[in-house]
Amino acid sequence: MKFLKIKHFTTQIIPRVCSRLIGTSQKFYAPQNFSDYEEIRSYKQDQPEYFNFASDILDKWTAAEKDGSKTSNPALWWVNGERKEVKWSFDELGFHSRKVANILSDACDLKPGDRVLVILPRIPEWWMFNVACMRAGLVLIPGTIQLTAKDVLYRLQTSGARCIITSQDLAPAVDTISNQAPLLKTKMTVSGAREGWLNFQALYAAANDKHVCVRTRSTDPMTIFFTSGTTGSPKMVEHSQCSYGLGLTIAGKTLNSDANTYLQFSAWLRANATLTNYPITVFCSLPSVYRMLVLCNLENYKFKSLQHCVGGGEPLSPLVMEQWKANTGLDIYEGFGQSETVLVCGAFKGMKIKPGSMGKASPAYDVQIVDADGNVLPPDQEGNFAIRIAPHRPFYLFTHYTGDPEKTASTQRGDFYLTGDRAIKDKEDYFWFVGRSDDVILSSGYRIGPFEIENALMEHPAVVESAVVSSPDPVRGEVVKAFIVLSPEYTAHDQETLIKEIQEHVKKVTAPYKYPRKIEFVQQLPKTIIGKVRRNELRNKEWGKA
Known part of the structure; x- marks a missing residue:
């Protein structure tokens, strides 16, 4: 297993597993292509009594490949920064994961329902x-390598995880806090030997590749995500075998319905080269990655295989969308969702794109704009972005905030689950993001959404990135403040002159009362692990709460 030594992951290139694979099981089959949004809205799935993504989907693809009834791209095609590659068929992925499932059950002594960080x-x-966790019926808790020892301890103590699996790089930090997590029984490192830790490589070499997948109910827990924490401490979002395993098929079938190879980027540095050198048909990434890419001279790159582009994580500036299309000829289809919801709405294939809009509702949900009491508001009126959960709760939705019934209850208003966002639905049923509920700025009686101001700022050539928050003001109560990362060409400009120029620009693009009365130039913006701007951190500093 030489590939175990490959480090410095840059990108992942994988087929659109969560949408393509469903087609192999007739029980969960849906049409491969949709011609228009009405067909998308008519797409429905039934919740089965039992479901396990590993056995019901992945293993069926393995069987289909073996009997020749289905051909496919690799199940996983991995490339690192040095252009080293790993390609697995579905059969190979099954082989590896069965061995690992035996390791988790035997060497780690884990039972179905146990949690693994x-x-x-x-x-x-x-x-x-x-x-492997799916096969063994274990609850996977994924974490990023950017976590500190304090972050890891919080997750261990809060989740009650019995096992932690990590690399040699993070193992020393884990050792400094592991004695404070009494439920933690097993530590395993994926590379090399370390005292007090199981050696995965040695265990893998000796592991049996025969494993019977645990039969899980569709309502059994499959994974727990710690929310990105734009406000407060991260919460545990629990998804069932069905909500996440089948929930992602909506995104795949409606956003990427004819994809062959899918590129998901969490880092942007090598995106141009990767899109040029590999047969990628679908590109999915954060707005920050698209923003960085359009700053490059895209005329020097040819993305010969690229057919479809998807953005998500935060709203994408219409200007970036225009620049991307001008250079690639492709639109960017945006999708909106949460850790709690999977895909809620989006610009689906075959739909007219309205730049700046979140698109229309996913077939998984009845999405509405409601007031504080859960009453549906008419078009063009700002309110709470909400998903109907009564009389029937959609099975795509997260189960609950684990160990926090008060938080779970706080998200419900009448017949709706509130996402915590403010939005508007127009007369054509397109949704428009205003901001997180606690991001909306109230100045002299006006309600101002930060996203509109940030979009206006992005149209100024001096602005690379921006974040808009409220700032205290003795007369107006609060005013708009913009934190701006400048383009290198403008860093030497006189700041007072540049501030006035930017303010006048926003007045013309939006409205005179919306312009940022305060502007601060910064080197970078604080962001969550997945790249969302932490406006709450900036806002707290402004209000002396940091």
Whole structure:
């Protein structure tokens, strides 16, 4: 297993597993292509009594490949920064994951329902453990390698995880706090030997590749995500075998319905080269990655295979969308969702794109704009972005905030689950993001959404990135403040002159009362692990709460 030594993960290139694979099981089959949004809205799935993604989907693809009834791209095609590659068929992914499932059950002494904290870079082992946990009926808790010892301790204590799996790089930090997590019984490192830790490589070499997948109910827990924590401490979001395993098929079938090879980027540095050198048909990434890419001279790159582009994580500036299309000829289809919801709405294939809009509701949900009491508001009126959960709760939705019934209850208003976002639905049923509920700025009686101001700022050539928050003001109560990362060409400009120029620009693009009365130039913006701007951190500093 030489690939275990590959480090410095840059990108992952994988087929659109969560949408393509469903087609192999007739019980969960849906049409491969949709011609328009009405067909998308008519797409429905039934919740089965039992479901396990590993056995019901992945293993069926293996069988289909073996009998020749289905051909496919590799199940996983992994490339690192040095252009080293790992390719697995579905059969190979099954082989590796069955061995790992035996390790988790036997060497780690884990039972179905036990929780496992996996903190790894996006190396091939990450997918092995992911699928292996499904096979063994274990609850996977993924974590990023950027976590500190304090972060790891919080997750261990809060989740009650019995096992932690990580790399040699993070193992020393784990050792400093592991004695404070009494439920933690097993530590395993994926590379090399370490005192007090199981050696995965040695265990893998000796592991049996025969394993019978645990039969899980569709309502059994499959994974727990710690929310990105734009406000407060991260919460545990629990998804069932069905909510996440089948929930992602909606995104795949409606956003990427004819994809062959899918590139998901969490880092942007090598995106141009990767899109040029590999047969990628679908590109999915954060707005920050698209922003960085359009700053490059895209005319020097030819993305010969690229057919479809998807953005998510935060709203994408219409200007970036225009620049991307001008250079690639492709639109960016945005999708909106949460850790709690999977995909809620989006610009689906075949739909007209309205730049700046979140698109229309996913077939998984009845999405509405409601007031504080849960009453549906008419078009063009700002309110709470909400998903109907009564009389029937959609099975795609997260189960609950684990160990926090008060938090779970606080998200419900009448017949709706509130996402915590403010939005508007227009007369054509397109949704428009205003901001997180606690991001909306109230100045002299006006309600101002930060996203609109940030979009206006992005149209100024001096602005690379921006974040808009409220700032205290003795007369107006609060005013708009913009934190701006400048383009290198403008860093030497006179700041007072540049501030006035930017303010006048926003007045013209939006409205005079919305312009940022305060502007601060910064080197970078604080962000969550997945790249969302932490406006609450900036806002707290402004209000003396940091």
